[in-house]
Amino acid sequence: MRSDDDPDPVDTRLGARLAGLRAGQGWSLGELAERSGVSRSTLSRAERAEISPTASLLNRLCAVYGRTMSQLLSEVEAAPEPVVRTADQPVWRDRASGFTRRSVSPPHSGLRGELVEGHLTAGADLAYDRPPVAGLEQHIWILEGALDVTAGETEHHLRAGDCLRMRVWGPTRFRCAAPGGVRYLLAVVRP
Template sequence: MDDQLSRVGPRLRAARLGQGLTLEGLAERAGLSASTLSRLEAGKRQASLELLLPLTRQLGMSLDELVHPSTPDPRVRRPSFRRAGVVVEPLAPEGSSVHVFKMTHLPTREVPRPGVHPGFEWLYVLSGELRLQLGERDMTLGAGEAAEFDTLTPHAVTASGSKPAVILSIFSRDGARFHTHEIGEEPDPDAEPLRSHA
């Protein structure tokens, strides 16, 4: 408990700054002197219920939130799915500004038509060999190789050979929609139209 109380000052300061309140402004609203609040935030004044209750009321938070803040589970637990011969495993939280996926390209005889969409793509081959068709170029990437490219260039990726190719991919929002949305998923009304390159 003493360890938790020693952290109250920095948490109190962070909560105050997060609401755009000055030291003087919060102190006045809570009926304290600015010097008392300053010492409390700096850990030079022992935290007590008498001091903390009016402060938490003004900050709109509970005493428990200040003394025992909850730490959200950082693990990403999203289901994997299969789309067009690719097993897609989301590695970033839903709604994240960064779209990261582990993608396993299963061996196939069918080579997809290159497609284009706004944005960019970065990929890293974890295992196997990956065939990357990019514009006029047709290349094979092995484990440990990476590529980054403008996705307005016609492109397609498949496993090369008889073994799966496992890659780590980072997409822009449009790239994630184009490459990983599940079959049957409702289209995003805000997304720009995606198209195949003939």
């Protein structure tokens, strides 16, 4: 049994993968800090699994490395099977923001699309300063609750049953507008 002081195994594998990606580029922590806009100390702590990275932090790193978040998270999981049972779908939590992400169909190197189930708690507010991959296509289908999505200067108010399709070129923001939280399906298609 893991105590609260022990690093989460996924965070440990994720930290090692982040360190490996940086080393593969031949970058120092300082160089990665300049490219990502994340402090060297935060990057170092994430690589050593001293902190659990937030969705915003991972998004910045994905942008630098040209990956989607699902691709990065799948790299710390086992190779995907053709059928992934609910109990085996990787779940990642950003406790600081109230965001839970389930990789419904883990990405495969030969495929461009993936499905993600997202949950945001009431009042959660996620802001991404850039897409992980420029021109990423996203379809957001609200299953329960309500979500406000801002892409660039355009704000969309989505309720249960609504679906938004967009190409992501700049900043985005996801705000939970429902008192009971929101659950949505996100289809991501790489350009």
